[in-house]
Amino acid sequence: MSTPLALVRDGHAGDASGAARAEGPFDSLEYLVGVNLARLRAERQLSLDALARASGVSRAMLAQVESARSVPSIKVLCKVAAALKVSVSAFLRRHAVSGFEHLPAERTPRLVSADGRFSARALYPEHEPAAAEFHELRIAPLHTETGTRRAPGTTMNLVVSEGTLEVSIHDRRQLLATGDAIVFDADQPYALRNPGDTEARVFRVTLNAETPPRWDVPELASLAALPALGADAPRHPA
Structure with missing residues (x-):
């Protein structure tokens, strides 16, 4: 079963020198x-x-x-x-x-499950909006991680770098060996299981769905908190 993920940093990502660099x-x-x-x-x-x-x-x-x-x-x-x-x-x-951004492995944040049997490391600059996300996943032997369903139109691509991986989508299962890949719509229930006796290493590319501008509407609660419009103020048609 999946477990809560916690943000951790390898090496000295949080040291004073890193903070100094961020202020330059x-x-x-x-x-x-x-x-x-x-x-x-x-x-x-x-x-x-x-x-x-x-x-x-x-x-x-x-x-x-x-x-x-x-x-x-x-x-x-x-x-x-x-x-x-x-x-x-x-x-x-x-x-x-410099024309590129170096992401040192020892300084890259990782999301790790509470039991330490699943981790995800971002391989792209997370501080910038991205149409595609790129992660390295590590799954312990016999561990199952339930995936998070994404917005309709989101596509997920998994490539097994080391070990084996069983991908369950609804009631269908697909076993992947080292070097195998799979692509599926990520708006449906899915789970990742390592059926082997060694750690599985998987690369995941997520292509996010494009959100039409009309979907970007403020919540009703936010609208209610706005000051009332005056009698002469422009109003949007109903």
Whole structure:
């Protein structure tokens, strides 16, 4: 049966040096936007003048953004993003500083069950929104872990790296050997069982369902807490 998961960190992930690194210029909004803009412009071999003409944003403003002397408004970012053919979120990616983000194994947080027989380690930057999640799973011999059902449209891909794995989906079971893979819709009941006598190591890729904007509606309780609209205030049609 599945057991509650607890967040743990290997090595010295919580040491003072790690905290100091988190407070450096790497976390500065101006710095992130500036580095990303410079990188995206360079990748497209655009000069400041060329990007200014394509986006309608002045060369002086673009130069200030790249040098981290100014944080552009959302309107300006949207214009530049459209000219570069990227999303606005591309300006906030932290791995842009070096072109990649190193995730040391000894510093990566792991979710571990209370009995220690199941663990999941993220292999992607969890601090950024992701359409896909990538985890390493470790399952002790003869242990069964009940999966968490995800939103409709979510797809899960499992690849067995070491050992064997039995995947139960509803009333159907599929045994996977080392190197085998399986893909299934993750909005249905499923469970993972290690039938072997050695630890199983599995890589899991989850493709999250896209949520239409109309689904992103505030809860009724939140709406009730808002101040009452005045008589002349605009109201949404019923």
